[in-house]
Amino acid sequence: MKIFISHASSEQILADAWKHLLEDLGANIEAWYSDDPDPDGGIGPGKWREKIEKELQKADLIFALFTPESKNRPWIYFESAYVLGMGKNKTIIPIVYYMAKEELLSPMQDLSIFCGDDEASLTDLYYRLVKKYKGTPVNPKLLKVAFKDYLKAVDSYNQSRLAESLFHGHFHNQHTAAFLQGNWYSKWTQIAEDGSQTPFEVHPVKIWTTPERLRIVGEGKDWADHYPMEGVVSSEGYIALSYWSQGEIPICGTALLKLIGGNRIIRGTWQGYTAASLNQGLGFMAGEVVIARDRNDLS
CATH class of the missing domain: 2.40.128.120 (Quinohemoprotein amine dehydrogenase alpha subunit, domain 2)
Known part of the structure; x- marks a missing residue:
């Protein structure tokens, strides 16, 4: 299964956390996001728009990541709209961080939205995917360990976003x-x-x-x-x-x-x-x- 992670460029930490979590939980899961620093990942040389379109066409799932800072960014909505325009059986999953699900723009409200900073919501999403794609769930203890590492990275991102949004250019000047x-x-x-x-x-x-x-x-x-x-x-x-x-x-x-x-x-x-x-x-x-x-x- 191939998953495309749509994200704002300033939120690379979240996309990378998802990539490592997904690949830790399933040997047959391949996660891709545009800013991946891995030599074999990311956009790489060439025309970036064509690369993104190619990866979207190959993906089975699209994770669209939203935060209070990126919820109004047009590019994430563009990538989701591009997938819907293909007319193929592809699933878009909006994932929100540090915001209410209702804060997303209306195009996403018809989809099942999950909270990327909440372990219960993550667990729900994981078992839904296992059921939908007829996979074998990992041991619950292993799942909890994987979530712990993922949530640690998410918390690190949250500290950096708060420092940037609340202090940069204001306190301390x-x-x-x-x-x-x-x-x-x-x-x-x-x-x-x-x-x-x-x-x-x-x-x-x-x-x-x-x-x-x-x-x-x-x-x-x-x-x-x-x-x-x-x-x-x-x-x-x-x-x-x-x-x-x-x-x-x-x-x-x-x-x-x-x-x-x-x-x-x-x-x-x-x-x-x-x-x-x-x-x-x-x-x-x-x-x-x-x-x-x-x-x-x-x-």
């Missing part, structure tokens, strides 16, 4: 963060429930950046000589931080700030568990913070 490096001064103000404000502390801070994180070290009070803050910076100048201390009072919390006034002033809010002195019990507090290049700009 090292180019924007680079403008913040250097010596600053900070002023922390506590806001009481009645709205009154009390200066919490004023002290110098040191800021630098890594490719992944913005890092700040503040020089605190005697009971917390230094406390670190770490977070990310967006291209729009928003800064999300977490902070903590290993001093006599173990404070911790978060801050959401915005870079304003060029790269001279950072202003925002903070909240967390801390205390104003050793004589005060640890509790939840919130307030405002200003970080400025010049101490005179802290007002």
